[in-house]
Amino acid sequence: MLEFKNICFNKDGKEILKNINLKLLDDKFYVITGPNGSGKSTLAKIIMGIEKPTSGTILFNDIDITNKTITERANMGIGFAFQQPAVFKGITVYDLLKVAIKKDITKVEACNILSKVGLCALNYVDREVNTSLSGGELKRIELATILARKPILSIFDEPEAGIDLWSFNNLIEVFKQIEEDSKGITLIISHQERILNIADKIILLENGEIKEVGDKSILKDIFSCPKGGDLCE
């Protein structure tokens, strides 16, 4: 379980997050959504330790992790897929997967992980994680590093950003699979209705505050179809 207690985050004199109180339960699939600038990414980074809250406490399975480093949190079972994956000169997909999984794996094992994110593995395992890969390919490799770790809490920051429609369709399948297999908490930041559709709970963030937590019906106003009827696809 992950629990936020009175989390506030200020930057450059601006209140980005205002007194967030929230509990995320095990084996649930959460999606955080909300307008740009509402504080979604900041909230996710605070969980991973990439940003430090100005005040408040975060508990992960009843342990206070507020002052723990990124590395400590990673080793406690928190995983984070970045919106814009980092690129590395000279580091291959295989190198990265070995670090992610914390042991020496064979290329065949690495290939199996890559095929879960729809990459034809043999073509990718020895490639460098650099700008010669497309945005969609980098994104899937990023996802693969998270899947490889099997975290207790997996955070995905806008997995749909920067990828084409074809890749997006595959991505939905990957998340459906995660949803079915998930043994821990999955938290996705997304604006995509198709991702919202597979969530157990949706958290709506606005101006740094939690406006609502619930099922898809809380977004009725946002996704309501101008022609009447239910949610627009």
Add this chain to the structure above:
Amino acid sequence: MSSLLNKIINNKIEEADSYNIRENGKTVKRKENEYIKIVNKPNSKGIDIYVKEDTLFGIIDIPVIISESGIKDVVYNDFHIGENANVIIVAGCGIHNIKHKTSQHDGIHRFYLSKNSKVRYVEKHYGEGTGNKIFNPITEAYLEEGSTLNIETVQIKGVDKTTRITKAELQENATLTINEKLYTEEEQYAKTDFIVNLNGENASAHVTSRSVATENSYQEFTSDVIGNTKSFAHVSCDAIIKENAQVKAIPIIYAKDASANLIHEAAIGKIAGQQLTKLMTLGLTLKEAEKMIIEGFLK
């Protein structure tokens, strides 16, 4: 001697088709065959290596070892590569200096590549011990029509001062590839100059330098590529800088013909925070993440 040899030569020297081991200014061991001849220059100032035309996949090792302190060894090695020959030359210099005197090795390597020949030249510099260690390699390459020269140089720590000069003249359809890897620390100083003349039509040069400068070290990279005719060059200099180190990159590309296509890219910067953060989210500590990024960069 053998431990120093292992640091600079990756292959097993006995298995090379031919070799010449030079220790403290003198040839101590040599092997030749019917395709590869090694001839002494007067006053043991170096060797001429003759590779017969059409020699295929020959491996030539020419390591230099300096284990006595205070030696200044200047050696001239000339490689005469016959037409259509294809060889790998592994050179390297190891200095073991535990005394206060300066040990210095200045290797002057000249390559004469005949028509359609291919050479892969691998050079590694390694220094150990607290005494001052200086390397000043000069490489000159003359590439005739259709020939190819790949140069790989590696200098990882241990060398106090180095000034490397590489000059090349390329004729029609000749290709030159240079890959340089450099890591400096403490007060080390490393200067590299590449001077490439593209003289023949469709000659091409590809120069890639990757370096890491740490602590108080200084690196300077100059590349001066001149396209005298329809030709292509791509020079890329990429450096990671840490602590109080300094890195200077001076790109010169000079097109003397409207159909010369010359590109230079240079980037100097510290390790990107995003890279470190990503690796830390995979469970590495900051130090481990830095190490992995640097090792990958210089791989």
